[in-house]
Amino acid sequence: MDEIVYFTRRAVDKGKIVCWVFKALCTKCKKGLMAQPRDPKTGKPKIRAKEYVCPACNYTVEKEAYEDTLMANVEYTCPSCEYVGEIVTSFKRKSYQGVKAIVFECQKCKVKIPITKKMKAVGEKDDDEAAAEE
Ligand SMILES: [Zn+2]
Ligand SMILES: [Zn+2]
Numbered sequence: 001m002d003e004i005v006y007f008t009r010r011a012v013d014k015g016k017i018v019c020w021v022f023k024a025l026c027t028k029c030k031k032g033l034m035a036q037p038r039d040p041k042t043g044k045p046k047i048r049a050k051e052y053v054c055p056a057c058n059y060t061v062e063k064e065a066y067e068d069t070l071m072a073n074v075e076y077t078c079p080s081c082e083y084v085g086e087i088v089t090s091f092k093r094k095s096y097q098g099v100k101a102i103v104f105e106c107q108k109c110k111v112k113i114p115i116t117k118k119m120k121a122v123g124e125k126d127d128d129e130a131a132a133e134e
Contacts, residue, residue: 015079021072032056068092083108
């Protein structure tokens with residue numbers, strides 16, 4: 001799981017979505033995989049960090065700018081036509097009905113399928129990010 005920035009599994013009506021995003025190589029040295037900075041005390045990644053750091057050269061990129069360059073791998077069962085497909089789409093969140101979401105199109109019926117951020121109660125841990133922590 002160390003190579004993954006984001007992972008989520010959803011069930012939507014008749015459909016299913018699994019989406020994951022791999023870490024990308026540092027654009028400066030092309031050696032290190034960009035990662036969240038680690039807490040010097042615990043050695044665990046700081047999942048709330050606002051930046052990503054290259055472990056090889058220490059090049060730092062703002063979290064959102066970095067994530068916008070990543071590609072999301074999606075395996076889905078279309079909630080509309082039940083087509084089963086795989087697609088690679090931009091991880092950049094788009095606005096979908098007023099909510100930020102990764103949006104992709106069913107390859108068969110062309111319906112737009114959003115992967116929104118999960119709704120959560122205040123103080124609750126974000127499942128998506130918790131999964132990437134391992
Ligand atoms: Zn680097
Ligand atoms: Zn479809």
